Amino acid sequence: MKDYESFEPLEIVRAEGSYLYTADGKRLIDPLSSWWCKSLGHGHPRIRAAVAGQMEKFEHVILANTVNRTIAALSERLAALLPGRRHLFYGGDGSTAVEIALKMSLHAMLIRGETKRTRFMALENGYHGETALTLAVSDLGIYKEPYRALAPDYPMLKGIPYCTGVNDPLFTDCGAAWPALEVQLEREKDTLCAVIVEPIVQGAGGMLIYSADLLRRLRTWTEKNGIYLIADEIMTGFYRTGTPLAGDHAGIAPDLVCLSKGLTAGWAAMSAVVLSGELYNLFYADYGTGRDFLHSNTYAGNALAAAAALEAQKIYEDDGIAARVAATAPVLQRLMRETAKETNLLTNVRGIGMIAAADIKPEFIKAPRTGYRVYRRAIELGALLRPLGNTIYWLPPLNISLQTLEELKSITVRALRDTLL
Ligand SMILES: Cc1ncc(COP(=O)(O)O)c(C=O)c1O
Known part of the structure; x- marks a missing residue:
């Protein structure tokens, strides 16, 4: 809040496609899809019409104990994202889905x-x-430190084989890193009910x-040991990494x-958990036998959100989003590499699908909040480029x-040069 003393919040009056428009007449690119959710850009006319149509009904x-055609059709589509007979459980937002x-x-x-x-x-x-x-299973100190008293300290798997993308040999073979990871898993296995991951991209x-290859090995290991694997596809789902799911x-x-x-292309708060038939069957029992999964978010399956979600799923298909991503992603990756090369200010360039990232070289981080200063300059130049710490x-x-x-590339290049040189 104190930052607002020197940097007022942007008053947004309109958003369309990949752009945001402010009250003082500025046009800004939204290069982070408004916290990773606006997968089809802002104001998609088909989703607007679907939500308006639903509004006319309820x-x-x-x-x-109720059903409607929209949620039924949506559930069929989501269940089909994975093999086998899958079932759906709806929640209000991403954190709720993870909970x-x-x-x-555990249940x-x-x-x-067990x-x-x-x-x-x-x-x-x-x-x-x-x-x-959800903070207890997260490993980001700044987010969770003050709240440690609220939740148990769960073990974190260390020594993850990070790589630069699908062409990095590590992507397809992490055999060298696996033994040290397996030791940690084996140490904990008797008390574990689940391993949770953000698949491929954190x-x-x-x-x-x-x-x-790590993900593949983790799946094999969890399966062998009767431990559940939870894939948190909240950021990566729906073609973000090039495939339907990461x-x-x-x-x-x-x-x-x-x-x-x-899921809703960022139109409304909604989440869903796709679960296996085996899990579903465990909870399928007579009333009062302790096997009921009691979890009831007021807005679970909200009709407006469901209408947006169903339409978004149709658009992914009708607009050939998979093919579009396949064509655009190499350009996105190339432009980030060029940004690093032309500025000489970035290192560890990486990317997959429609995600590209690089870190500011340590020697150019001369003051606290360097990333934040890049952010402020980028806004002046026309993009809501919002680094994660010092990661662009x-x-x-x-x-x-x-x-x-x-x-976006030219704004990023200028923002980096103007801030760091
Ligand atoms: C991987 C992942 N999980 C969970 C969440 C939490 O979702 P929400 O902010 O909707 O609660 C996020 C949000 O960024 C996320 O990226």
Whole structure:
């Protein structure tokens, strides 16, 4: 809040496509898709019409013991993202979806009679949300430090094989790193009910990309040991990394998959957990036998959000978003490499699908909040480029134009030079 003394908040009056418009007449590129959710850009006319159409019918009705055609059609589509007979559980936002998946894995272990398996394991540098439990499985000190008293200290898997993208040999083979990781997993396995990961890309941790081979090995290990694997696809889901789900890079089918953000293309707060038939069957029991999964968010399955989500899913298909990402992603990656080369201010350039990132070279970080100063300069130049600490990244709408990407590159180059040189 104190920053506002010298840097007033931007008053947004309109948002369209990849651009935001302010009250004082500025046009800004939104290169982070408004916190990674506006996958189809702002104001998509088809989603606007779908939400308006739903508004004419009803805006919100309790989902418990009711059904409607929109939520049914949406559930069919989401279940089909994974193999096998899958089921859906709806929540309000991303953190809630993660809480649902964590609670469900713990409860399932109780039903299975594995009462010692009450703990979770997560990856170093991971991030899974802002509630007490989701912070407990996150590894970002600044977010969770003051609240440590609220939740258990869960083990974090250390020594993750990070890589630069799909062409890095580590992406397909992390055999050298695996033994040290397996030792940590084996040490904890008797008390674990689930391992939770952000598949392939850790967002809030700094857009860190890790080996798909690690994900594959983790799936094999969890399966072998009867431990659930939770894939938090909240940021990575719906073509962000080039595939429908990031887990597809490793060809895995996790027990639980958390979806949000791109689910509604950023139109409304909504999340869903896609769970396996095995999990569903564990909870399928007579009333009062302790096997009921009691979790009831007021707005779970909200009709307006569901209408947006169903339309977004249709647009991904109708507009050939997979092919569009396949064509745009190499350009996005090239432009980040060029930015690093032309400025000589960035290192560790990495990217996958419609995510590109690089770190400011340590020798140019001469003052605190260097990333924040780049952010302020970029806004003056016309882009809401909002670094994660000292990591510069682009995670734009999947349908951003090549022209806007070029514009984003030149603003990034200028913002870096003006701030750091
Ligand atoms: C991987 C991941 N999990 C969970 C969340 C939390 O989602 P929400 O902010 O909707 O609660 C986020 C948000 O950025 C995320 O990136």
